[in-house]
Amino acid sequence: LNNIATVHIVLGRYGRAVDLLNECYELCEQIGDQQGLGVALLNLGYSHLMEGNLIPARAYLERSLDVFQTVDYEYMALMARIFLGQVAVQEGQIGKALTLFRGVIEQSNATQIWPLVVQGLTGIAAVWLALGDPVRALALARFVHDHEASNLEMQVGAKQVEAKILPALSAEQIEAADSLKASMQLDALVEEVLAMDVESIAD
Numbered sequence: 001l002n003n004i005a006t007v008h009i010v011l012g013r014y015g016r017a018v019d020l021l022n023e024c025y026e027l028c029e030q031i032g033d034q035q036g037l038g039v040a041l042l043n044l045g046y047s048h049l050m051e052g053n054l055i056p057a058r059a060y061l062e063r064s065l066d067v068f069q070t071v072d073y074e075y076m077a078l079m080a081r082i083f084l085g086q087v088a089v090q091e092g093q094i095g096k097a098l099t100l101f102r103g104v105i106e107q108s109n110a111t112q113i114w115p116l117v118v119q120g121l122t123g124i125a126a127v128w129l130a131l132g133d134p135v136r137a138l139a140l141a142r143f144v145h146d147h148e149a150s151n152l153e154m155q156v157g158a159k160q161v162e163a164k165i166l167p168a169l170s171a172e173q174i175e176a177a178d179s180l181k182a183s184m185q186l187d188a189l190v191e192e193v194l195a196m197d198v199e200s201i202a203d
Contacts, residue, residue, distance in 0.1 A: 021040050024040040038067035075113065082100070089123070098124075101124055117186065122154060138162060
């Protein structure tokens with residue numbers, strides 16, 4: 001059920017995904033499947049996030065993070081932090097969002113979990129947009145979309161960030177973003193993000 005719900009999420013059918021995930025949650029609770037329970041909570045949180053329902057999104061994601069930490073499922077715990085960072089961006093808590101994204105990128109880079117490094121950078125693109133730098137944000141979103149470690153879900157997320165940026169940019173700014181994207185390197189981006197000063201960003 002979790003896998004089927006994920007397909008609906010990628011296709012933007014969030015209502016159907018939530019129905020399936022509620023069924024999955026109840027089933028996992030009945031059989032004591034803690035990992036499955038955590039994944040259902042994570043996907044419920046993400047579905048609500050995509051629909052703009054930030055209060056239930058945060059609640060589900062925080063619960064999923066607790067489950068993943070309890071069962072020592074590092075990869076999914078990092079995913080939960082990425083989604084919590086996306087909630088924080090939408091709530092205007094940019095410093096909190098940067099702290100979450102930077103922590104994920106630092107830990108994933110240290111353990112060479114490249115897909116999570118790249119997904120964390122999607123969050124950084126949203127941070128740059130919130131900080132008033134849409135050209136760099138667009139360049140990074142397009143870098144994430146085209147990176148070899150990016151899966152379909154990450155590409156969808158990058159496209160969503162891009163869709164928020166494009167209407168406000170001129171043709172010259174879009175050209176500048178593409179030029180910047182061509183010069184981007186993953187290791188240099190990670191170094192830049194880890195050097196960002198969280199304390200200078202007021203929520």
